[in-house]
Amino acid sequence: MRAGGSDPIREAARLLAERGNAVALTGAGISVESGIPSFRGSQGMWAKYDPMEYATLHAFLQSPRKVWEMLSEMVSVCGGAMPNAAHKGLAALEGMGVVRAVITQNVDGLHQAAGSRRVIEYHGNLDELICVYCWKRYLMRERWTPGAVPLCDCGEILKPNVVLFGESIPWLAQEQAEEEARTCGVLLVVGTSAQVSPACDIPGIAKDAGAAVVEINPEETSLSGNVTDIHLRGSASEVIGKMVRLFQDPNMKSPKD
Ligand code: OAD
Numbered sequence: 644m645r646a647g648g649s650d651p652i653r654e655a656a657r658l659l660a661e662r663g664n665a666v667a668l669t670g671a672g673i674s675v676e677s678g679i680p681s682f683r684g685s686q687g688m689w690a691k692y693d694p695m696e697y698a699t700l701h702a703f704l705q706s707p708r709k710v711w712e713m714l715s716e717m718v719s720v721c722g723g724a725m726p727n728a729a730h731k732g733l734a735a736l737e738g739m740g741v742v743r744a745v746i747t748q749n750v751d752g753l754h755q756a757a758g759s760r761r762v763i764e765y766h767g768n769l770d771e772l773i774c775v776y777c778w779k780r781y782l783m784r785e786r787w788t789p790g791a792v793p794l795c796d797c798g799e800i801l802k803p804n805v806v807l808f809g810e811s812i813p814w815l816a817q818e819q820a821e822e823e824a825r826t827c828g829v830l831l832v833v834g835t836s837a838q839v840s841p842a843c844d845i846p847g848i849a850k851d852a853g854a855a856v857v858e859i860n861p862e863e864t865s866l867s868g869n870v871t872d873i874h875l876r877g878s879a880s881e882v883i884g885k886m887v888r889l890f891q892d893p894n895m896k897s898p899k900d
Contacts (some may be wrong), residue, residue: 652882655873661827662696662855667733667754668820668845669747669754669871672834672860672869673879675728679720679751683836688713699731704775707800711792712805719789721751721769723872729833729879730757732887737761739890743827746820748835748842750805763819765812772801780804811839824848833859834879838865846870 648875652678671681680689682694690700696702697713697771714838726734734757736742744761745754751770754762773782774795786793786801793801806812824830837843843865847854850870858871859882867874891896 651873651875652885653889655875656864657896658855658857658873659736659829659831659886660895663741664826664828664832664876665742666827666829666849667742667745667831667833668824668835668842669733669745669749669833670750670835670837670842672753672836673747674724674727674753675834675894676729676878676880677724677751677753679724681834681836682835682836687718687738694808698808700807701803707802710767711800715789717750718769718783718787718803721897724751724753726753726757727880729883730754730759732880732883733833734758734760735887740862740888745822746823748839748847750803761824763816765806765816765820767803767805767813769803769805771804773804774799775802777787801828805809817841819895820845825852827854827859829855831857831859832866832871833883834863835860836862837863837864 675681682689692713697710703710732740733754736750737759744763745759746763746765747754748766750770752770765832770783772783772793774787774797776799777797779795781801786807795801796845814815824845825848827849830846832846846866849871850856855872856870858866858874859879861876
């Protein structure tokens, strides 16, 4: 079987098979089916918490206890979440040699939990806490308890090692992400509204370097019909699940063959 024809998922799978070297850029939408709310939209975190009051470095330095109201909810929700079929599907595609890396804006660790090995965490992760005064680091699970604000041995309130607005992207993650974007054959953009810079520049970097951009999102974004070559409108688990099944077909040519 050669993927192709009018089914856009088959068309995307054909591109992946022909070009190889696919990289995925993921956002909050991929974890929605794991029970983690996204940020934007009526059900999103930013409808409940104004990001200017709860998600900037400045806000954390001014009122860390207030910011921890939002952080505690994120840590609890993410801590209880399991990878869904989309995370597992990307890990399976990596195992098949179809996807070579995942760049994620998410801080929930679900790609690694699903078995993805090459994961670039663009906005950090919730596993670690850091003291913004003495720089001591701790594991979240050893220092945080629900309802309490975690403290450093020096007495200051700890910050999760995630990127808040006003902070730089960790330099290694940024370098690696841009290198992956410049050298991939296809960029799969999954579950991101592409509204936050500099992550939203990654699809353009890939496109300018000659990659095809395949977007998986039930909604239109600023990328759709612009940077995006193929827009697969559906939930991440449904679309990626179908892609995995296409690559499991022994007649489908995989980039490894
Ligand atoms: P957003 O909440 O901005 O966008 C989530 C996207 O996922 C939307 O475009 C939805 O249409 C889509 N979506 C929802 N359910 C989906 C599903 N089941 N399958 C596929 N797509 C689905 O989240 P991000 O783009 O990740 O940064 O947000 C980027 C950054 O903004 C976050 O990393 C965070 C936030 O502020 C910081 O806090 C620095």
